[in-house]
Amino acid sequence: MTKQRTTSSNTEAQPDPFEVWRKFYDANEAVWSKAAKETTSSEAFAEMQGRMLETFLSFQKSARDAMNAQLATLNLPSRDDVARLGEIIVGLEEKIDRIEDHLASLAPRPPARAKASRSRRS
Amino acid sequence: MRAPVLPLADPVWSSSDRALELMRVVATAKEAPVGQTPKTVVWRKNKARLYRYQREEPATRRTPVFLSLPLINRAYILDLRPGNSFVEFLLEEGHDVYLFDWGTWGPEDRNVTITDLVTRYLPRAIARASASAGGPVTLLGYCIGGVLAVCFAALHPDAAVKNLVLFTTPIDFADAGQFGIWTAKGRFPIERIRETLDVVPGELVDVGAKMLNPIGSTLGTYLQLYEKLGDPSFDPRAWQAMYRWVNEGTPFPAAAYHQWITEFYQDNLLVKGRLRMDGRPVRLGAIRVPFLNVAATTDTIAPRTTTRVTLASVASRDKTEIVIEGGHVGIVVGRTAKMELWPRVSRWLKRHD
Numbered sequence: 001m002t003k004q005r006t007t008s009s010n011t012e013a014q015p016d017p018f019e020v021w022r023k024f025y026d027a028n029e030a031v032w033s034k035a036a037k038e039t040t041s042s043e044a045f046a047e048m049q050g051r052m053l054e055t056f057l058s059f060q061k062s063a064r065d066a067m068n069a070q071l072a073t074l075n076l077p078s079r080d081d082v083a084r085l086g087e088i089i090v091g092l093e094e095k096i097d098r099i100e101d102h103l104a105s106l107a108p109r110p111p112a113r114a115k116a117s118r119s120r121r122s
Numbered sequence: 123m124r125a126p127v128l129p130l131a132d133p134v135w136s137s138s139d140r141a142l143e144l145m146r147v148v149a150t151a152k153e154a155p156v157g158q159t160p161k162t163v164v165w166r167k168n169k170a171r172l173y174r175y176q177r178e179e180p181a182t183r184r185t186p187v188f189l190s191l192p193l194i195n196r197a198y199i200l201d202l203r204p205g206n207s208f209v210e211f212l213l214e215e216g217h218d219v220y221l222f223d224w225g226t227w228g229p230e231d232r233n234v235t236i237t238d239l240v241t242r243y244l245p246r247a248i249a250r251a252s253a254s255a256g257g258p259v260t261l262l263g264y265c266i267g268g269v270l271a272v273c274f275a276a277l278h279p280d281a282a283v284k285n286l287v288l289f290t291t292p293i294d295f296a297d298a299g300q301f302g303i304w305t306a307k308g309r310f311p312i313e314r315i316r317e318t319l320d321v322v323p324g325e326l327v328d329v330g331a332k333m334l335n336p337i338g339s340t341l342g343t344y345l346q347l348y349e350k351l352g353d354p355s356f357d358p359r360a361w362q363a364m365y366r367w368v369n370e371g372t373p374f375p376a377a378a379y380h381q382w383i384t385e386f387y388q389d390n391l392l393v394k395g396r397l398r399m400d401g402r403p404v405r406l407g408a409i410r411v412p413f414l415n416v417a418a419t420t421d422t423i424a425p426r427t428t429t430r431v432t433l434a435s436v437a438s439r440d441k442t443e444i445v446i447e448g449g450h451v452g453i454v455v456g457r458t459a460k461m462e463l464w465p466r467v468s469r470w471l472k473r474h475d
Contacts, residue, residue: 018141022345033337040333041300043309050309057311061318079229083320086230090168097167097246 140351147347147358152370154362157198159209161221165250168234169225172247174218174254175201175209182216183475185284188251188259189221190244190267190274193378194327196370197223200264202455203363208464215468220251220259227375229320234375236382237399240273245281248274252282260471262287264454265424269293269386276408277399285474286438287414287467290421290450292428293406293435294393295386299425300334305387312388316380324371334422364455393431406435412474413438416446416453416463423450442470 039045064079071078161173189209191197200221201209212219222244227234251259261283263271268291275286295302304310315322332339343365350356374382391397397404413436417429426445433443444466446453453463 018345018348022349025341025345029337029342033335036336037300040336041303043303046304046306046309049304050311054311054314057314057318061314064318079320083229083232086228087233090230093168094242097242101246 140348143351143358144344144348147351147362148344148365151362151365154203154359154366156196156203156363156366157201158204159201159207159213164220164254165247167243167246168231169227170243170247171223171225172250173221173223174251175213175221177213177218181218183472184257185471185475186218186220186251186255186257186259187212187471188248188261189219190261190263190271191221191223192265192267193224193239193270194266194324194371194374196367196372197221199367199451199455202367203360206360206363206455206460208455208459211460211464211468215471217471218255220247220255222247224372227321227373231375232320233377235377236270236273236385239378240270240277241400244270244274245278248281248283258282258284260285260287260474262289263291264289265291265450266382267291269392272406272409273392273397273399273404275411276404276406277402279408279410283411285412285414285471286409286436287416287470288432289416289454290418290424290429291415291432292386292424293432294428294430295388295390296393297425297427298387299422299427301330301423302387304330304333305383307388310383312380312383316376319376321373321375322379324373327374328369328371331423368451393435407437409436410438412440413442414467414470415441415443416467417443418446418448418450418453420448421450440474444470 068078068080160176162176163171164174165172189200191200201207204210209219209221224239224243248259248261259282261271261275263269263286268288271286272288272291272293274281275283292298298305305312335342347358347361350361351358385391385397389396392404392406395403395405395407413433415429415432417424417426417432419426421429433441444463446463448456448458453459
């Protein structure tokens, strides 16, 4: 009995860390958000962010150029080559769309639909 | 007695079922069912799909609604889940509903521009929707989808568009908030992005959106969930659907992104009347159809400074603005949307049917 009570009392005393964290957050969120907004709205932050992005892109470009060079040495198509093929297919689809548009512009407008359309607007 | 290696670990795992539930809800959110309203594909081009939503009864309103969605997010935001779906609401109100989903762009789309979307994709999609419905449509654009809709309407005054509706659409970029500061000329490496990336990854755009409110969009999200999990009436599936959408960005074709940043954010050509697409000027003054602009007071993506001039910029004689207390996404699909925004939009659509 004594042991049981002790365990129960320990559980009650045990703080729920999430609850503690939530209270801490509720008490400070407004201040943190205001500070974060002020920081991220500054020109200095924007410049730093731009420089970080520039650095990331430089690495990305180097890695991509290196990979393309290796694939070319191995006579294998690169991602750019496959993308170019995809672009050609999408370009063909655009040409078909233009032909369809042209054919549609030549076809006489069905009288029934034109009438229905007029009555709908009235 | 041995001291625990991680002092907080035991209480977390043993005393809080909610903590475990929180982790389960977050981990399984990417499988949350979304976009469940039945639909059929009417037309397709490249990755884009024009959907027509199925109706059980014939439409009771004459003018169908054509939804033009943002490029950077998944289209299911307007059909999130049953009971919280703008599409479902419009169907119930008696409209035929078409949704133009841009799909997921790949490296082969690196040279697709905003101009392509406005002059080659949208005109055909709207013509197909109009032909399928047998009459003109109400064109409704959300965020960047609204910018595309505005450019389309300005370039095609004779198109089968009866009304134009914009949801939280930035038009004037002179003071575009934090995004405007970050993407300013000389600071933002837009040329380097264009020459390096085929598509701007959704994650990169997502990081930018989260940086608008770094505390609330990270810690706040999970603490709010933790709190809600203590409420027996809370349905985690609704939270999961929204969490999935927020974290499931789509890639942006590099050429379109370049045009978006340089011509809209940096040079603000649209509102100055100097934007040209396919050699033709895009003049907001050419828009004469009945017009509804919806803006949010605390929007950080399309701040009020970017939406304030919209109404005055178009030449429509019949024009209305609804300004709602809330944020960019919240007013459109948040908990209060179906009581606040949707009925007001529906009443406007009914008057302009």
